[in-house]
Amino acid sequence: METNKHTTEAALLNSTRAQEAFDMVKNTVKxxxxxxxxxxxxxxxxxxSGHTVNTFMWVRxxxxxxxxxxxxxxxxxxxxxxxxxxxxxxxxxxIMPIAIIGVDLIPGICPPWYAVTQxxxxxxxxxxxxxxxxxxxxxxxxxxx
Numbered sequence: 038m039e040t041n042k043h044t045t046e047a048a049l050l051n052s053t054r055a056q057e058a059f060d061m062v063k064n065t066v067k068x069x070x071x072x073x074x075x076x077x078x079x080x081x082x083x084x085x086s087g088h089t090v091n092t093f094m095w096v097r098x099x100x101x102x103x104x105x106x107x108x109x110x111x112x113x114x115x116x117x118x119x120x121x122x123x124x125x126x127x128x129x130x131x132i133m134p135i136a137i138i139g140v141d142l143i144p145g146i147c148p149p150w151y152a153v154t155q156x157x158x159x160x161x162x163x164x165x166x167x168x169x170x171x172x173x174x175x176x177x178x179x180x181x182x
Contacts, residue, residue: 073104077101079098097137
């Protein structure tokens, strides 16, 4: 019975629909990484123009592109059958936008332009959350009972 379940999951994971969904996830994470790099460049530009940029902004702007690399690696592992990587990408895709946007809404933590930049960076991650919860990928990684 257990072998049949794994065989079915492997077939669903290797299906065209599942692999197309994973390709969309990986490409969307690349867009997120590019937007994160643009946000970092914006912080650099603002800093070099003489405006104040606090440590929070520097750290966040530097971490977002780095996190994109890690999420992409997890998405690649998930597309190869790693349930653990799939669950991590799924969780991060929900938690990150809430955390990033939520923290940016705290008054005085960052200027409005920076909060908007960070929110735009989260749009691809929100898309990942919807793709990864789609029927093709949910079927490929059936829940264990």
